[in-house]
Amino acid sequence: MKQQMTAEDVLGVLAVLQQADTEVWVGGGWGIDALIGRQTRPHRDLDLMHRAGQEQTVVGTLAAVGFVQTLDWRPVRFVLTDGRDRELDLHPLRFAADGSAVQSSPDPERPFExxxxxxxxxxxxxxxxxxxxxxxxxxxxxxxxPADHDRHDMAELRRAFGIGTHF
Incomplete structure (x- = not known):
């Protein structure tokens, strides 16, 4: 079974990346828990969006603390794992001057916006x-x-923010 990613693990990874002067944003389950302000379930990984132009620094910084690439689906995403089996799911973003960004998708004609x-x-x-x-x-x-954890996450967003979800 995969090692769970704890809040302390997340903050440690973010601190190392901040010290390297990179910009990242938490997505996925931890991102939802960050919005809610508390951990609502166990997490097996940490989803991070990063500036594509900072990718070399992000990867090098994480390698220095023991993370190695275990999956490469670039330009869409890639995964780094450490010796404790903790996973980081990294998503490169290309930013526009207005602050918006795009991420490549499996369908090159329809990037994630x-x-x-x-x-x-x-x-x-x-x-x-x-x-x-x-x-x-x-x-x-x-x-x-959706998996059970996806249903849980959407229920938490509905409860916390009163927004509509499709499941």
């Missing part, structure tokens, strides 16, 4: 962290059969 307004601040274990907005989280939970 990130409006400038989706980059917000949440809290993990009381510490402020950059994360994706509730609306952006809902956007990324469309178009596939």
């Amino acid at each position: 990130y409006p400038a307004s989706c980059f917000v601040t949440g809290r993990i274990a009381g510490s402020p962290v950059g994360c994706l907005s509730a609306e952006q989280q809902v956007y990324f939970h469309r178009g596939y059969e």
Whole structure:
């Protein structure tokens, strides 16, 4: 079974990346918990969006603390794992001058879009962290059969923010 990613693990990874002067935003389950301000379930990984132009620094910084690449689906995403089996799911973003961004998708004609307004601040274990907005989280939970943790996450967003979700 995969090692769980704790709040302390997340804050440690974010601190190392901040010290390297990189910009990242938390997405996925930890991103939803950051929006809510508390951990609502166990997490097996940490989803991070990063500036594509900073990717070499991000990867080098994480390699220095023991993370190695274990999956490469670039330009869409890639995964780094450490010796404790903790996973980081990294998503390169290309930013426009207006603060919006795009991420490549499996369909090159339909990249994932990130409006400038989706980059917000949440809290993990009381510490402020950059994360994706509730609306952006809902956007990324469309178009596939949800797992139990996806249903849990959407229920948490509905409860916390009163927004509509499709499941």
